[in-house]
Amino acid sequence: MSTRDLITVNGDRLWRSLMELAEIGAYDDERTGLRGVNRLALTDADAAGRRLVIGWMEQAGLAVRVDRMGNVYGRREGGDPGARPVLTGSHLDSVATAGAFDGCLGVLGGIEAIRTLNERGITTRHPLEVAIFTEEEGVRFGTDMLRSAVAAGRVSLEDAYALTDRDGVTLGAELARTGFDGPASERLDPPHAYVECHIEQGPVLANAGVEIGVVTGVQGIxxxxxxxxxxxxxxxxxxxxxxxxxxxxxxxxxxxxxxxxxxxxxxxxxxxxxxxxxxxxxxxxxxxxxxxxxxxxxxxxxxxxxxxxxxxxxxxxxxxxxxxxxxxxxxxxxxSHVPFDDGVRKVIAQAADDHGLAHLSLLSGAGHDAQEIAALCPTAMIFVRGEYDGISHNPREYSTPEACAHGIDVLATTLLRLAGHD
Incomplete structure (x- = not known):
């Protein structure tokens, strides 16, 4: 390991991005007295959040493409034009009573990793891509991890387009209305690897006094x-x-x-x-x-x-x-229960060790896009500790600026090691 191999991101910049995005779809929650987030998939708020983040992707030099399911990919080319990309990302859509971190940390953390590599002048052998997946939550159109399920071939494009919300509006119609019915193929070519960073949404890490979770898989849903x-x-x-x-x-x-x-x-x-x-x-x-x-x-x-x-x-x-x-x-x-790749998990654990961050292995109780992408390539996840018993899907959802930065330090180092560099 060298210092060039160990990536420390700009935690203040990451936090500013999280807080700015949280203002889109923000509302005052009467039950908690806190500021919450409501960005259901393919609503105007979700579209506005996507456009803000696409702007940040482009500022970081990423080439952006949108596919027929509204998935957004930002690509940073690598030294080997024929190599498959190392993919990271998550989702920006939320439940109706959300906080600022669920899904968003994975997307904005991926962009922050790219910014840091740019600033350090590091070229990876494999390309790097950051993804925004559509309708991960499943609360509007009734199927969670929908876009990643289409990308992996478990759900057909036609079936996804025909899904309706409680007002009878189809997903296909909302993609067109918001302008996210892109031209790229909805099927994802198998990446070299996929790594997703996410808040834990539970109390395990906090109760153990540990900052980082190395996720072993996702339970059946x-x-x-x-x-x-x-x-x-x-x-x-x-x-x-x-x-x-x-x-x-x-x-x-x-x-x-x-x-x-x-x-x-x-x-x-x-x-x-x-x-x-x-x-x-x-x-x-x-x-x-x-x-x-x-x-x-x-x-x-x-x-x-x-x-x-x-x-x-x-x-x-x-x-x-x-x-x-x-x-x-x-x-x-x-x-079904989806186990994650041992090799990718070892890279994550080593990155945490090298950053001096205590970690433990745990199974995810929540569903994530990673469980779908695992059908295409070696996949694993990084969990970041949450406060207040790790509560999520609630305006009280909170991870500290330090915890978020440390999680993305591990993500950025893992991405660099998986992608390779000179």
Whole structure:
């Protein structure tokens, strides 16, 4: 190792970029009293954030291209024009109640790494690329890691274009409206390697007093939409035994999921009903319909499959308990446990050691674009410690300027070592 091989970025400049981007889509959150971020995929706020970051890519000398799924790639050429690129990046879209760091740190950190290499006059053998992936969160169009899934071939372009939000607007229409229906192919040629830096979104690193996480992989994720069809009736005159109450059935789904988790029969299962709505949503009417989403997570694919099967069986019992009730389901997303590449993980761990940063290995509980790109090339991730128990998808989401800078120091050093240099 030489000092030329060890990259320390400008942490103040990185922080300014994060804070400036956070003003796009910013709102005052009444529940926390904090400034939050709302940049749902392909909204005007998301488009504005993308344009700001594209400007920073171009200022850093990157050649920018946009593909047919709205993915943005900024490329820095290497010394070997035939070599495959080392790719980094993440996403800029957010949930409706986000903080400033989820996804953004990976994109802006990649740009900061490029700036630092430029300033030090370092030419890599492999090209370097920074990516902005479209609709990673999945909260608007119902499929997470969507763009990277199309890039890797798991989801077709046609299926992605046809996805709709809750207002019936298609993803394809929003790409065209925002001007991000680019000309480049939606399929990604396999890179040489992919490395993504991200906030942890959990408490493991903070509890261990460690700054850097070397991510071993991503657990399996299952998203389903469940619609329960009952029968509207008067709340005061309809006897309980004659009701087909969709609201009651929805509540039973929620409590059954928690019982499944608490049973311990499904390993490290996590289950969440993040969306629940009843219709007609009136005080004195028995709900005729309930719509809910079920998010299951498990690092064991076999136990995940068993949990899904048992959920289906439970939904059937709801129809038996209440005559007149029927249940339909729709698969929104399903990914298996994805292990990351040992070789790339070792490069990350060595970079952390060389920067004098304590690190530990951990599995990601959240989904990331890296799990899709892992189907194309050697892939791994770097986690940065968060404060306040690592809370995320919340305006309280926070990583310190020092933690962000240290994570991107590790990213930049890893990228340089993977890309090679004279």
């Amino acid at each position: 299952s998203w389903q939409e469940v619609v329960i069809h009952g029968r509207a009736a008067h709340a005061g005159t309809t006897p309980t035994e004659l009701r087909a109450d969709a609201g009651l059935a929805a509540a039973q789904v929620v409590t059954n999921l928690r019982a499944m988790v608490d049973s311990g029969s499904y390993g490290e299962l996590r289950a969440t009903v993040g969306h629940l709505a009843v219709h007609p949503d009136l005080t004195n009417i028995v709900p005729a319909r309930a719509e809910l989403t079920v998010d299951l997570r498990n690092p064991d694919d076999g136990l995940m499959a068993r949990a899904e099967e048992d959920l289906v069986a439970f939904l059937r019992t709801l129809e038996e308990r209440q005559p007149g009730l029927s249940v339909t389901t729709r698969r929104m997303a399903r990914t």
